[in-house]
Amino acid sequence: xxxxxxxxxxxxxxxxxxxxxxxxxxxxxxxxxxxxxxxxxxxxxxxxxxxxxxxxxxxxxxxxxxxxxxxxxxxxxxxxxxxxxxxxxxxxxxxxxxxxxxxxxxxxxxxxxxxxxxxxxxxxxxxxxxxxxxxxxxxxxxxxxxxxxxxxxxxxxxxxxxxxxxxxxxxxxxxxxxxxxxxxxxxxxxxxxxxxxxxxxxxxxxxxxxxxxxxxxxxx
Ligand SMILES: Cc1cc2nc3c(=O)[nH]c(=O)nc-3n(C[C@H](O)[C@H](O)[C@H](O)COP(=O)(O)O)c2cc1C
Numbered sequence: 001x002x003x004x005x006x007x008x009x010x011x012x013x014x015x016x017x018x019x020x021x022x023x024x025x026x027x028x029x030x031x032x033x034x035x036x037x038x039x040x041x042x043x044x045x046x047x048x049x050x051x052x053x054x055x056x057x058x059x060x061x062x063x064x065x066x067x068x069x070x071x072x073x074x075x076x077x078x079x080x081x082x083x084x085x086x087x088x089x090x091x092x093x094x095x096x097x098x099x100x101x102x103x104x105x106x107x108x109x110x111x112x113x114x115x116x117x118x119x120x121x122x123x124x125x126x127x128x129x130x131x132x133x134x135x136x137x138x139x140x141x142x143x144x145x146x147x148x149x150x151x152x153x154x155x156x157x158x159x160x161x162x163x164x165x166x167x168x169x170x171x172x173x174x175x176x177x178x179x180x181x182x183x184x185x186x187x188x189x190x191x192x193x194x195x196x197x198x199x200x201x202x203x204x205x206x207x208x209x210x211x212x213x214x215x216x217x218x219x220x
Contacts, residue, residue: 037161044168044195046203047104052082052165052196057107060159060196067155069148072124075117076152077188079110089182090193095172105168105195109156110178112188113149115141149191160196168195 029037057080065074081090087103090110094102102108118134118141134141157167170193178190 037158041161042166042199042201042204042207044166044197044199044201044203045101046200047106047166047195047197048200050106050198052106052198056163056165060156060163060165063159063162064152064156067152067159069151070144071121071130073117073121073144073148074124074152075113075145076149076156077112077114078156079112079182079188081108081110081182082106086182090173090178093174093177093181094170098170098172101168102170102193102195106197107195108170109194109196110182111149111153111156111191111194112183113145113191114187115145115189116187117141117145145189146191153191153194156194160194165196166199168199169193170195 035041061078064076064078069075081087087108090102090108091099118131121130121134134144153169157169160167173193175190179188183190
């Protein structure tokens with residue numbers, strides 16, 4: 001329905017119809033979908049020799065970018081390390097136990113965030129000028145970038161699994177070394193590494209226990 005003959009249909013109606021159409025098609029993942037993404041998903045440490053092409057990385061990002069961030073600020077930046085030269089640049093920053101896990105993966109993503117993310121808010125949050133909330137406020141910038149960049153890294157793990165890829169997240173490395181080498185001269189700061197590819201499951205051990213609802217959750 002037109003709210004005004006002058007300005008045409010209310011764009012909110014199309015947005016509302018879009019999510020209603022999705023829900024009419026699928027209301028929840030089935031058990032197998034939940035197992036693939038969460039309950040039976042594993043972190044992987046060894047990899048088949050099976051490349052992951054740029055087309056797949058583009059499909060992956062097209063999903064990841066739709067994940068929610070505060071004020072739609074989208075601070076994550078992803079460096080897809082696929083070449084032997086790139087892996088060699090990463091090697092000195094890795095804890096020794098993580099070297100074969102990273103070098104064996106077809107892709108290692110440096111999940112980083114941009115401390116200048118707020119400069120893009122005119123595109124990402126165009127209806128209000130929110131840049132003054134960040135300008136000169138380094139602690140708020142760092143906290144917002146880390147919170148939302150970490151979320152986007154997690155979205156990448158789940159999106160990768162949804163596309164049939166396996167993940168191996170890695171925080172056992174020297175962030176400062178990556179920041180002053182691979183990310184030198186940029187406003188990017190590394191958060192964690194994410195190996196992507198098709199896993200060699202023979203490196204897996206039994207899944208570790210998790211904490212029960214009673215210990216972790218409360219209902220107010
Ligand atoms: C942010 C993050 C960092 C991690 N860093 C490492 C790492 O440096 N080396 C490693 O072998 N595993 C690492 N892991 C894998 C965890 O040890 C693993 O997720 C955990 O033991 C649970 O196992 P599961 O994911 O197979 O259920 C990391 C996982 C996450 C999410």
